[in-house]
Amino acid sequence: xxxxxxxxxxxxxxVKQVSPEVIAAYPITPQTEIVEQIAEYVTNGxxxxxxxxxxxxxxxxxxxxxxxxxxxxxxxxxxxxxxxYMHEMVNWAAGGxxxxxxxxxNRALGPGWNIWAEHTDSMQERDTGWLQVYVxxxxxxxxxxxxxxxxxxxxxVLLPVMVNLDGFSLSHINQSLETVDLGxxxxxxxxxxxxxxxxxxxxxxxxxxxxxxxxxxxxERSMRDSVKVIESIExxxxxxxxxxxxxxxxxxxxxxxxxxxxxxTLGKEAEVSIDLLRKExxxxxxxxxxxxxxxxxxxxxxxxxxxxxxxxSFGYGGILAEAVRSTCRAEPYxxxxxxxxxxxxxxxxxxxxxxxxPGEESWFGVTPDV
Amino acid sequence: xxxxxxxxxxxxxxxxCAGCSSSLxxxxxxxxxxxxxVLVMPACCxxxxxxxxxxxxxxxxxxxxxxxAAAACASGMSAAFRAAKKSTNVxxxxxxxxxxxxxxxxxxxxxxxxxxxxxICYDNEAYGNTGxxxxxxxxxxxxxxxxPGGKPDTKKDIDRIVEAHDPPYMATACSAYPxxxxxxxxxxxxxxxxxxxxxxxxxxxxxxxxxxxTVEMGKLAVKTGMWVLFEREYGKVTINGPxxxxxxxxxxxxEYLGPQGRFKGISRExxxxxxxxxxxxxxxxxxxxxxxx
Numbered sequence: 001x002x003x004x005x006x007x008x009x010x011x012x013x014x015v016k017q018v019s020p021e022v023i024a025a026y027p028i029t030p031q032t033e034i035v036e037q038i039a040e041y042v043t044n045g046x047x048x049x050x051x052x053x054x055x056x057x058x059x060x061x062x063x064x065x066x067x068x069x070x071x072x073x074x075x076x077x078x079x080x081x082x083x084x085y086m087h088e089m090v091n092w093a094a095g096g097x098x099x100x101x102x103x104x105x106n107r108a109l110g111p112g113w114n115i116w117a118e119h120t121d122s123m124q125e126r127d128t129g130w131l132q133v134y135v136x137x138x139x140x141x142x143x144x145x146x147x148x149x150x151x152x153x154x155x156x157v158l159l160p161v162m163v164n165l166d167g168f169s170l171s172h173i174n175q176s177l178e179t180v181d182l183g184x185x186x187x188x189x190x191x192x193x194x195x196x197x198x199x200x201x202x203x204x205x206x207x208x209x210x211x212x213x214x215x216x217x218x219x220e221r222s223m224r225d226s227v228k229v230i231e232s233i234e235x236x237x238x239x240x241x242x243x244x245x246x247x248x249x250x251x252x253x254x255x256x257x258x259x260x261x262x263x264x265t266l267g268k269e270a271e272v273s274i275d276l277l278r279k280e281x282x283x284x285x286x287x288x289x290x291x292x293x294x295x296x297x298x299x300x301x302x303x304x305x306x307x308x309x310x311x312x313s314f315g316y317g318g319i320l321a322e323a324v325r326s327t328c329r330a331e332p333y334x335x336x337x338x339x340x341x342x343x344x345x346x347x348x349x350x351x352x353x354x355x356x357x358p359g360e361e362s363w364f365g366v367t368p369d370v
Numbered sequence: 371x372x373x374x375x376x377x378x379x380x381x382x383x384x385x386x387c388a389g390c391s392s393s394l395x396x397x398x399x400x401x402x403x404x405x406x407x408v409l410v411m412p413a414c415c416x417x418x419x420x421x422x423x424x425x426x427x428x429x430x431x432x433x434x435x436x437x438x439a440a441a442a443c444a445s446g447m448s449a450a451f452r453a454a455k456k457s458t459n460v461x462x463x464x465x466x467x468x469x470x471x472x473x474x475x476x477x478x479x480x481x482x483x484x485x486x487x488x489x490i491c492y493d494n495e496a497y498g499n500t501g502x503x504x505x506x507x508x509x510x511x512x513x514x515x516x517x518p519g520g521k522p523d524t525k526k527d528i529d530r531i532v533e534a535h536d537p538p539y540m541a542t543a544c545s546a547y548p549x550x551x552x553x554x555x556x557x558x559x560x561x562x563x564x565x566x567x568x569x570x571x572x573x574x575x576x577x578x579x580x581x582x583x584t585v586e587m588g589k590l591a592v593k594t595g596m597w598v599l600f601e602r603e604y605g606k607v608t609i610n611g612p613x614x615x616x617x618x619x620x621x622x623x624x625e626y627l628g629p630q631g632r633f634k635g636i637s638r639e640x641x642x643x644x645x646x647x648x649x650x651x652x653x654x655x656x657x658x659x660x661x662x663x
Contacts, residue, residue, distance in 0.1 A: 021453045024446055050449040055479030059442030062435065062476065066410065066446030069433055072453065074446070088436050195431045195447075197406050197458060202426035204434035211423055 005177040007170035010138045011077065011103045011163070012037035014145035016047050017182050020101075021072035024052035024063035028082040029115045030167040031105040035077060049075075057082040061089035061100075068098040069203060071194030073149065076100065079167060080107035080121045087125065093160045094129025094219060096204060097193065099152035100160040103145065106134075106264065106310075107167040108340040116341020117166040119263060119311040122292075123319045129219045131161045131226055132292040136249070136268040138175035141165050143243055144290075146185065150233045153189050156225040166310075168341065169265045180241045223294050230291065247296035249288040252278065256285030258304040260353055261324055263289045266308055266338055272346035277353060284353050289320065298328050305332040306356050308349070312336055317361060333357050337364035374552055375401050384427040386419045389574040389581025391545035391588060392492045393419060396463060398548045399490055400430060402555035407459040408433060410447060412440040412473055414465035415499045416492075438472045440464050441480035444487045452486060459559055460487040466507035467497045470528045481535035481564040488558050488565045491528065492545075494573035502576040510647070511640030512632045514576075520636060524647065532566045533602060540566040541601040546588025550599060550610060557603075570597045578631025587629070595620035596648050600655055607658040617652050 005013060012034050015023070023042075025035045041047035050067075054060045057078050064074040078086065083104050093100050108118035122132060131151065135141045141163070148161040165171055195203070207215065230247070238244035251271045253259055260270050267288025277284040287298065305328070309318025316322065321334035333356040338344045342365060352364075379400035386393040392415055400407065409432045411417060417434060421427045435443040440462045448460045464473060469491040477489060496514045497503040503516040506526035513520050532540055539561045543551040551569060558565035572587040574580065579587055591597035592612050599610040609617070623645050627633040 022446055022449050024442075024449075050453045052445055052449055052483065054442060054445070055475060055482070056442075058438060059445070059476050059479055062439035062442035063446030063449070065435065065439075066433070066443035066448075067450035068446070070447055070450040070454070072450035074450075089439060092436055092439075195408055195433065197408065197431060200405075200426075200429055200431045202420055202423070202428065202432045202434070205420050205423050205426060205432070206418065207423040 001179045003177050003179065004174050005138055006033060006172050006174055007138050007141045007165045008033035008105070008172065009037055010142035010177050011145050011165070012041070013177070013179055014142045015075050016041050018073070018146065018149050018186050019047060020049050020075040022052065022064065022067035022074045023049045023076065024054050024060045024067070024074070025076045026054050026057045026060045026078070026082060028057070028079045030107060030171045031077050031079040031082070031103070033171065034103055057086040058089055061086040061093060064100045065089060065093055065096060065098055068100050068191070069096065069195050071189060071191040073189045074100050075102070077103040077105070079105040080109055083121045083125060084109065090125050090130065091128045095215070097158045098160060099158055099189070099191070101145070101148045101152055101163065102160065103163045103165065105167045105171045106164050114340040115167065117169050117265070117310065118339050118341070119164070122162060122164050123311045125162065126293065126319070129159060129223070130293065131157070131159055131223070132164060133161065133290055134164045134263040134292060135290070136170065136265050136288060138170070138173065138177050139243070140245060141170065142177055142179065143237065143241070144245070146182070147233050147237055149186055151226065151229055154229045154233070155192065157222050157229050159219065159222055159226065164264070166264045183240070185240060227294050245290055247291045248298065249290055251286040253285035253287055255283055256303060257283045258306065258353055258356065259285045259287050259300055260306045260308065260349060261287045261289060261320065261332070262308040263292070263320060264310065266310060266344060266349070269344065269346050270349050273349040273353065276346065276350045282353070295323060295327065298324065300324070300328045300330050304356055304358060305330045306335060306352050307332040308335050308337050308352065310338040312339070321361070331359040334361040335364055336361065374398070374549070377401065379405070379429040381427045381429065384419045385421065387575050389584040390415070390419070391573070391584045392416065392494060392571040394545045394548065395492050395551065395569050395571050398552045399461065399463070399555050400428070402552045403459050403461060403559060405430060406457070407461060408447065410435060410440050410444045410460065410462045412464050412468040413437045413499065414468050415494070416463060418499060437468055439476055440468060440473055441476040441485070441489060445480045445483060445485045448485050448487045462487065462489045464489070464491055465498065466491060466493040466495060467505040470506040470526045474531070478535065481532065481537055485564050486562050488555070488567065490567050490569060492569045492571040494571045494576055495525070496576055498573050498576050510643045511636040513634070514632070520640060524643070529568055535564070536605065537566055538563045539601070539603055541568070542597070542599055543567055543569040544588045544592055544597055544599060545569060545571050546585045546592070547599065547612060554601065576632070579629045583629065590621065590626040592616055593621045594623045594626040595652055596623060596626055596644065598652055598655055607655055609655055609659050617656065
């Protein structure tokens with residue numbers, strides 16, 4: 001069915017169709033619309049989930065963990081400070097091998113208080129063992145949320161998945177949305193290690209130095225295996241519903257001399273910049289990273305690379321630029337842009353590409369008087 | 371006398387300290403709960419007592435969870451079980467630190483949301499697992515590794531905090547009165563909604579008394595009136611037998627404090643503070659039981 005929805009409402013619509021047994025969430029701007037919509041669905045009977053209105057994000061993830069280990073399908077949503085407040089439990093969910101799906105509406109961190117888009121929040125959860133995907137349109141938010149459940153729950157993965165969408169510039173933007181008839185795309189969840197009182201086991205007990213690393217390696221092994229699972233679920237989604245996205249969303253990259261690498265809505269904006277530059281005779285392309293974990297293999301050989309980071313690791317650099325630098329042996333021009341919702345237009349992005357200085361870093365908008 | 375089942379759900383030869391009363395508590399809790407039970411456990415002494423992977427000392431599933439998260443984890447678990455039409459008992463088994471300090475927010479939230487579960491706080495009045503640092507439940511005057519001069523502050527009254535959530539059932543218990551504990555756990559699990567049982571669990575290495583006196587120490591806590599056994603069922607208070615006797619004629623408090631190394635050198639003022647707090651609590655409970663307030 002074709003409709004109009006915000007990014008937040010698209011996520012809620014997908015969750016309604018998947019119908020997790022338990023949803024536990026705490027409201028935070030700009031994610032609120034997701035939990036409000038879900039609460040509405042539950043109240044009017046459209047969604048049969050147990051909805052737990054917890055008192056904090058730490059408890060939201062803890063409740064999802066408690067539900068998930070019984071074999072129930074679970075969902076939560078958060079943003080920014082909420083994500084960081086649940087950080088301990090974010091680790092616990094992955095370590096417990098629980099296929100929880102969470103939408104994170106990317107937002108800057110205080111102080112000062114800032115409710116606008118930035119990726120530093122989810123970047124700080126980069127090493128927790130969650131799969132992370134970043135979306136750029138309302139349709140992609142919906143489709144990816146649906147796929148996230150299948151990927152998380154696959155027996156070769158059994159890791160949680162975080163679907164990231166930019167605060168306001170996607171969460172609150174209305175675009176067209178084609179919802180699908182799911183059919184049997186989301187089968188019942190069978191968690192192999194679900195609690196069974198007839199076969200009592202200890203979950204997460206003291207684990208000594210002779211065993212602990214094996215569990216860590218098992219997470220990494222599943223993270224590596226998830227690459228094939230993501231491909232196969234994307235293929236199935238394409239066969240059933242006619243849309244696919246890939247690990248990266250490449251736009252005019254085939255013959256490009258220069259490629260701009262980014263994530264989220266800026267990646268969509270970059271496509272307009274590419275059209276502009278192509279008209280000027282500059283052979284530019286855009287590569288929007290969708291899956292940050294597992295990090296994809298990027299083909300950037302022999303081209304200039306511009307990386308836009310909507311995040312920063314103080315004392316080190318742009319986090320995405322560093323990933324590109326280390327995995328592609330590239331010397332990208334690293335641009336830090338869009339922090340805390342800073343406006344970045346397609347003209348600005350075209351400017352980054354025209355004025356690129358390989359190997360250097362530039363903070364957009366920072367002048368000597370800042 | 372209540373028939374206590376012979377089935378054991380806590381196996382022998384755990385890594386508990388000699389004379390550990392919290393292991394006794396768990397033993398009777400599990401006997402009352404039976405096999406259709408899941409324990410949710412934050413970091414606490416029992417995290418160690420359960421054994422090291424791949425072993426477990428418990429014959430029910432145990433879900434270990436982060437320190438502050440037990441009650442919230444139980445919320446999710448209970449919701450999932452009830453959605454699946456399962457009546458499995460969800461029991462949080464947490465120490466005093468995990469309850470009155472770091473876990474209090476999750477505890478409050480779970481009770482406010484009427485989570486169907488039983489929360490058991492076994493109270494050894496300090497962070498025992500990490501070597502006896504003070505907690506909010508440490509009584510005035512007690513020496514811990516972080517209050518080497520004796521705790522200047524008062525023991526946090528978690529029972530009154532829980533009571534403010536108006537749960538259908540809450541009670542106190544003590545490891546030295548296993549039948550009383552067994553009956554309370556059984557009763558709690560027969561009621562739907564959030565239930566709370568606060569169990570005093572004397573700790574030989576932490577309180578510094580000889581291991582063989584662990585049962586006696588619990589009895590002295592009750593007989594001196596320093597620990598009151600009561601139930602609050604749908605708001606109605608009942609003071610239980612041993613405490614009723616202690617209220618009429620309590621043993622001198624020195625009999626309880628004297629054998630404990632943690633109270634060595636305690637000031638007269640601190641003793642008075644402990645006694646006056648205990649008497650005030652007892653009086654309040656008596657008045658409530660009589661329906662006066």
